[in-house]
Structures are given as C-alpha cells and as structure tokens.
Amino acid sequence: MHRTHTCGELNINDLGKEVTLAGWVQKSRDLGGMTFVDMRDRYGITQLTFNTDDDAALRATAREVSREFVIKVTGKVIERTSKNLKIPTGEIEIKVSGMEILNPAKLPPFLIEDETDGGDDLRMKYRYLDLRRNPVRNNLVLRHKMAQETRKYLDGLNFIEVETPVLIKSTPEGARDFVVPSRMNPGEFYALPQSPQTFKQLLMVSGFDRYFQIVKCFRDEDLRADRQPEFTQIDCEMAFIEQEDILNVFEGLIRALFKNVKGVDLAEVPRMTYADAMRLYGSDKPDTRFGMQFVELNDVVKGVGFPVFDQAELVVGINAEGCAEYTRKQLDELTEFVKRPQVGATGMIYCRHNADGTLKSSVDKFYDEEQLRKWSAAFNTRPGDLVLVLAGKADKVRKQLSELRLEMGNRLGLRDKNTFAPLWVLDFPLLEWDEESGRYHAMHHPFTSPKPDDIALLDTNPGDVRANAYDMVLNGTEIGGGSIRIHDRGLQSLMFKHLGFSPEEAQKQFGFLMEAFEYGAPPHGGIAFGFDRLCSLFAGLDSIRDVIAFPKNNSGKDVMIDSPSTIDDKQLAELSIRTTL
C-alpha cells in the first residue's frame, strides 16, 4: 500500500499514529541535526522530520531528495514545537522511520508555488507541472464542482442528458467548421459541431421534453479574443414551454450554482430589453455592477451653435460621480482613451460640478452657466461630480461611450470580481444587417422564432423584427443565450428565404429538420451557457484558458504535445486527400 492517509488530513487528533504517506517534496531544509521536508499532494502539505540521532543513514537519504521528488514515508504523528495554524496539518509533523524514493525529479523549469516565476510559454509547454500549482488545480476542481452541480440541478428537474454526435454534417453557414475526412466514404467529410442545435431540436420533436448536455463544441476561427478552438457548453432545450419558463428554470440554475459552489445568495435576476440595454449602456451585455447609465442630451445641448453637437445624430453622456477633481492630466488620459482606434471617438467633452456648486465645462465658449445647469439637471449631478459627453452617429457613439463607462468603472473600482450582477437581456432583434455581404444575417441563428406580433414586419422592415431571444449577462459578459425556436415548416422556410437561402440550399442543408417539423413538432426553446466562461467568472479569472486543463495557444497549438502536426503521406492517401502546399 502506498499510503494510509493523504497529506491533508492528519492533525492533532492523530498524535501517536503510525502512518504511511506519499507525495511530492515541496521543499526541504536542514537545521542543526534535523532535516525538515514539506511533502505535498492534492489534499495538502504535511511536514516530515528526520533526526540524525535516530538514524543517520535515513537522514542522509532525506538530504538527497529535492523539490518535486516523489517519496513515500512511514512514521509516527507527533506534535510540532513550532506550529503553523494557517494550515489544517500545521500542528503536527511526521517523525519518519522509513523512506522510499518512488521517483526522482529533475529541477522543474519554474517554481511549483502559488506564485511562480514561469512565463506563459514555458508554463504551456510544461502544462503538467503548472497543473501542480494550487491556484491552477483549484480552477479545475471548481470546474468539476460546477459541472456536478449543474447536472444535479437539471436532473432534479427531470432533464435528461443525451449525447449528440460529434461527427456531423458541414453547413454553408459553417464557414468555420472543422472538417474530418472519412476513410470509409472517400471524398466525403464530417464536420465537428459548433453546437448541437439541430439535434436538440430533433430531440424535442422526439418528445424528450427536457434535454441537457455538457458538451464540447468546435469553431475554427480567430482565437485572439480569449477563445479556444474547442469549448464547452451547457446546452439545454425544453418543449411545451414559453420564454418565461426558460427564464425561470435557468435563473434557478445560476442561483443554484452560486449558492452551492460559492455560497452566494444571488438576488432575483433583473430583466431588460435589448433596446433599453443599448439606450442605457450602449451594449447588449451591460456590466450592471455599477450604474452610470447613459443620459441622452439632444434636447438639452442642440441649437446653441456648437457645431460638434449640432451635427451629431446623438449627444450622450455619463455622470462619473465624485470625479470633479480629476486633473487636466487625468482628463487628457480619458480623451486619449476614447480616441484609441479600438474605441474610435474623435473627442470628449466634460463638465465639472465643482464642490462649491459652480459648473465648469470644456465647452464654456458655447455653453454658459445657465445652459450647463440644464446639463446638470439631466444627469442629476451633485457637487463633486464629473459629466463626460460624446457625440456622433447613434450606433457608434453608444459603443464608444460604453467603452468609456467601463473604463470609468475600472478607474473607480466599481468592477469588483467578488460582486456578481447577473441580468437577462430580452427581445433581441431577429436579424442584423451585414454590410460586407449586403444582406441580413440571423442575430442568434436561423432557427430563432420571431415574435408573433412582428412577423408581418419581415417583408417591410426586417431590421425591426424582434425575436423571442434572450441572453444572460454576468458582470458585462454574455454567459448564456437562447431563444424560442421555430417549430413550423412554413415559418422556417420563410426565415431561410429572408436569410438568402435558395429553397434548394435550405432543403439540402436543413431538409431533415424541416421535414421533422411536419411530423408533430411541439413548441420548444432553449439556451446554452458558455461553461468555460462561466467557470472563469466564478474563479475570478480574466481568461477561459485558466479553467481548461490542456488549452491551446492563440495559434490553436498545443505546444506541450506539439499539435497540430504533419501526418505522413500514407495516412493522407488512405483518407483520399492531399495538402495543396
């Protein structure tokens, strides 16, 4: 037997026990006639002591081991003289009577400590060593707990987890599909799913009623924005429901996760329409950990001869409370911020509400004190506040101000990782105009149902049609999204038509689904949560990479195993393909 106990479980109640432990050497040190070794495993750290007086040979062996050796020791649990009350095992140590080196270790390329000296590339190459560090391992333990709790919650509500295929069919929408040549069917390819969308809808047609799956999905696309070519979704679908049922069930899921994984009692999740989110925050995923809502100023500022405002479609601003004392330098920084290419504004106007009650703006040439009072009233400012205003095309200026608002949130410490502000965003547009292709695209996907009241607009004002689509947003990040689906062949055909599919293309790609709708399809809808993102938010991390055991880098490469890589010509020939390089 390799161990009687783990390195995390022995304490003062175990004094006198003869035990066997195994683990890794965290560190060792010599003090007079004694050698101390901290031995680590997944469960904790236990101190070992070796005494020359007892057994000089044993101590000599102990002095040979160094960091990350795997050892197995037998000894007696004794009380420590110098206790460490910060860890559960800190009141005891093991007086070692026998030791075996199970495996020696080369010096690791970086420190296996909570704070390491290893750079990103090195830690990716030696991912198996990085995974030894507590913070990294804890992320994966958290992920495991979240998956378990998700399954427990959904199973308790009669959801059935069904595995859908990984080898599916490529679609023309799937410009970013990964494809897989078939040896048995030369010249033909499978595709890896970007989501199990059509399969979960077919399960509803089959009467499964409540489906879920924690499932890998795949997208061969630009990875810069903290994406991974393979990612995990909590994928769900329900039949005989309306939007309200979905919102209730999955608000319940998020609350259960917060309660059972983080011990946080989440308040009821507020709801906001897409239109309001855009108007008040300039974003369909507003960070509602803080207020600072947009105030539109067209009625207040236009017509006094300031051309920037007069020519703008929209003048809109935020009140940065308590920032009236911002220095010239700080204000210049903000102006630089909005002028960055990623933000794209041409300039920023401000108005201080000074502590003495006076108002002072960067456009005093055009607006006198009386006019600025109207600004102040619009923002409801108090002495000490600072108003920041942008102007331009409505769509663009909202996005720019949204960036500025988040920047101010950061500067004011309003975006605490331990505060959680979830939000439902409802009534998304069904379609969005794509400049590049000169046609409408489905904002969610082609299976999303328009709101019945808006169907008539499809022919006249397609951009105004609202969908039965919803996103859950957490702290400014979209963590999940879904919709009520179309379950009628006629409406589905109409949607494909509006999305620019010819009837033949629609039939070739999605004929099976449309045919299924003719054999008794119930009303249904669903949602999918980005599991990696959700875990990273729960862990307080900035990147999803840190909650994935073996992530790929920004080039889609796993540098540890050196993948992707070339394969030999014989293998290619068997698959009836060759490279064109």
Next chain:
Amino acid sequence: MHRTHTCGELNINDLGKEVTLAGWVQKSRDLGGMTFVDMRDRYGITQLTFNTDDDAALRATAREVSREFVIKVTGKVIERTSKNLKIPTGEIEIKVSGMEILNPAKLPPFLIEDETDGGDDLRMKYRYLDLRRNPVRNNLVLRHKMAQETRKYLDGLNFIEVETPVLIKSTPEGARDFVVPSRMNPGEFYALPQSPQTFKQLLMVSGFDRYFQIVKCFRDEDLRADRQPEFTQIDCEMAFIEQEDILNVFEGLIRALFKNVKGVDLAEVPRMTYADAMRLYGSDKPDTRFGMQFVELNDVVKGVGFPVFDQAELVVGINAEGCAEYTRKQLDELTEFVKRPQVGATGMIYCRHNADGTLKSSVDKFYDEEQLRKWSAAFNTRPGDLVLVLAGKADKVRKQLSELRLEMGNRLGLRDKNTFAPLWVLDFPLLEWDEESGRYHAMHHPFTSPKPDDIALLDTNPGDVRANAYDMVLNGTEIGGGSIRIHDRGLQSLMFKHLGFSPEEAQKQFGFLMEAFEYGAPPHGGIAFGFDRLCSLFAGLDSIRDVIAFPKNNSGKDVMIDSPSTIDDKQLAELSIRTTL
C-alpha cells in the same frame, strides 16, 4: 402556459381538477356520440373524451386530429367508466372543454408503438420518430441514469472529472485516427482521440490523484462488429495505488450501478487469470453465466491409434449436461456449426452418456467402453450428458471450442439477459505476436507496466511477460479494461524499443510523456469502461446502437442528416487540402 400537468401524473386523487395538458395523439376512436383520444408525452398516456352533446364543434375538431398531431387541451379530470389498471392514469380521463392543435402531423412512415412495423433503414432515416417509441426512449433514459450514478459514485470518492482535449495529435500507432486539418496551421492536422490515455497519465503526474471523465472517443475502423466511429468511455486513473485498489474501486462502481439503476445486488466479482480463462473457457472474456468448463484430454485419449487425436497438439472438450438425447440431426448441426469458416474446426467428436449408463461415442471404432469410461471420469459425466470434443492446434482449438460452448449455452438457455455474471480477468500478457508485421505488439497499449518479476524475461521470452493489466468481463463481453502504467522513463523507453520504435520515433511521438516522467511521476494506473456496451448490457440489448441517440450505420453514415458529405472547393482550399479522387 402550455400545460399544468404531464400526461403521466393525473390519477384518481385529482378528480374534479381543471387541467391543461399537451402532447401527441397516440390514437383516437369514435364510439357513438363520443370521441376518445389517447394523448402521449414522455411521462405517460392520458385519455381525453369529447362528447357531441356538450359541444358538437369541439368534437368535430377532435375527429380531425390523427396520430402524432400535437395538441393542447383543457378540461376536467373525471373518473373513467372502463378503467385500465395497467397504467397509472388508467382510472381517470379528461372531459375536454377546449382544444388547440399546436402542430398537425403527416402520417408517420412507421407505427409509433412499442412494436413497430418500420425496418432498420427507415427507422434510422426518421430516427427522431423512432426515438418517440417507449423502448427506444427508455434506453436513453437508462443511459442518463447510468451516467448520473457513475458521476455520483466517483465524485463521492474524490474523483475529479477533467475534460481532456478532443483536438490532439496523430500517432503512428494511430492508423485508425480521424484527422482534422487546421486552417490556422496549413498542412497540419489534429487527430481525434482514440482515448485520453496520455492526458490522464499527465494528470497523474500533475498530482490530480483521482481522475475520471465520461468522454467521447473516436476510431476510424471497420464497423461491422457492432462498433461506432464515435463511442463513449468512462475513463479513470488513480495515483499512489496498486492493482488491488483499482479492482476494489471499480468493482464498487459496477455494484453501485447494478444496485442503483437496476436494483440488483451483485455478488462479489470473481477473479481469474488470463491463463486460466484461456485454459478453462478458451477466451479472455468468458461468459460465466454457465459452467461447461473445458476439460483437456491429451492424457486420456492419445496413443490408441486414432490419428486425429494422436496428431493434435490439444484434445479438449466440454460436457453438455442433459444433452445425451440429441438427435443425429442436432449433432450434425453442431458439426456444421464448428465447421463454419468463422469457427474453423475440421470436425467434432461426441460421446453420449446414455440414460441407461452406457457410453456411446462417434469414434467407437477406436475407443471401447472401458476407454470411454476414462472420458466420462475426466468430464465427471452423469447419465444423460453429452461430451463434445475438438482437436487441433492448442490456440485455435480453444477458440473453436469457446464458440461451441457459447452455442451450447444459447441452445440450453443458459445465457439469460437478466442474469449478470461479472468477472475480473487478470495478468494479461504484456505483448502479443503479430504474424503480419512480424513483431510484438502491446496487447493493451505501450504504457502498460510489465509485472516487475517478469521484466527480466523481456529480452529472452517477450511473449511470456505478464502485465499488470486487467479486464472486467460481463456475460462474455469485455466491458472495461486497464492496467498499472509505467511511470519511469527508462522502462518506458525499453518498452518502445521492444515494440519496434526507434528512439527518434519514440521521442517524436511520446517525448512529452517520457519527459514528464522525469519531473516526479507517481505510480499510477487506471481503467476505462465502454459506456455504450455497458448501457446495452444493462438494457438487455444486443447492439450498442440502441443506446445511442443518433447512431451511424455500418458505413459510418448518419442517413438522417446525410453525413458525411462532400464540401465545396472553397472550403477545402481554405484548409489547404484537396481530395485525390
């Protein structure tokens, strides 16, 4: 709201309630002034009644609906006059006051009943309709329960579920890898994992200690033998353990599944060495639901001048108890059976132990009654028994007799699907000789540890080296297998050498793993269960296809979605490949 209750929950205690239900029309019938509709959902069937006297228009609508229409009805729960006590809802019916057709249905191409008239191909094409049938849906519900129970059991033992990558690296051992061209890395390919083997070993090096994953794996190979290109494993690994720990933990898993999913208390799982399994059953996966163990007869039958036996390496037989009365025709059938190309024997000898105590064999010319008494003694026959004997090359004749034994088990009804006989088979050979390539192959995989006592034999008698490898067998089917792994770089290199890898090849393919072994790898081992197979055995099914929601056919095709299929040249060009057809 679409429903207040499901179709499976209303009963005599709900009399008088106003309810709303939704579901599919199972069938409808007219009787005098009444129309009866059976409405079905995942939870059950509820009878609806429509009465002309109450509402002629409503009844007229009810008469319009036919099989598989999706409807929603409102009405009152009343007591049935003619009760059906076989179903939980059989004492009540709904007196309908309002009905809505949510979706009409075309006539399905086959009956949606427990017994259907649809052939395999039709049911595969309309899989979403086949999934509506109770037996098919129940298989997937069973699968869900088994996955939930597996996770509950392993989570309770501190196992952590870790997702390993699906896009990995192709290996030369991986002649049957599916590969995935990388758009971002032109000319390079990922491979889909045949198992997460190396990743789970790296997790042990990382100190994860107890890992599991219910995970999709992939193999591009001949599918005739009830295989699927994508299949699911319960994949597990443990560190600081010995074989005994693995056997105990996973015997516990199987017992928990039997107990919690099927309500069966499984006895302790017996153990048998590979050598004994081959000697007693001619198979490394013996069906131990019945005895009929092999008896070797060389000492008994040789030397009396019967050339077939004298020239054979091994003469071996079984006692088919109670079969002495087999007719000439039945015996001829058995002879034909063993002569089939799949079995490959040249003939079969028998010996009846007649009810009157006499012995009568098919080789009476060579063996007199006294000699046959020795046969009888060897098999311990009683009056009424029938001995069946084959002779030939030891390896081959054992396999042939194994087939005959299973055939006799079938004929005698000894292989009941509701009887469960699990078995551990231990001490597999490390290597097996491959005639085709003229070298040894790893019987399990290249990471399996030889038994320490046998390492010395690697150079002299490689075929005799036993591995720390084990299979779990259930009713003659291998349901899981695993091994203690090599955790030492030197031993791993030696293994690769014996498997015919050059040092360069070994380094190129598995350098990352061997390097990991140098940074403190603990002793570890694991096991993987074939989840599809396990579910099919629990469900009493012959094929794994029936426990998979959307299986592929024998050509690896999903005929429902028409996959795999051709993709357009633009997509191929972006991936820097083209087909060679």
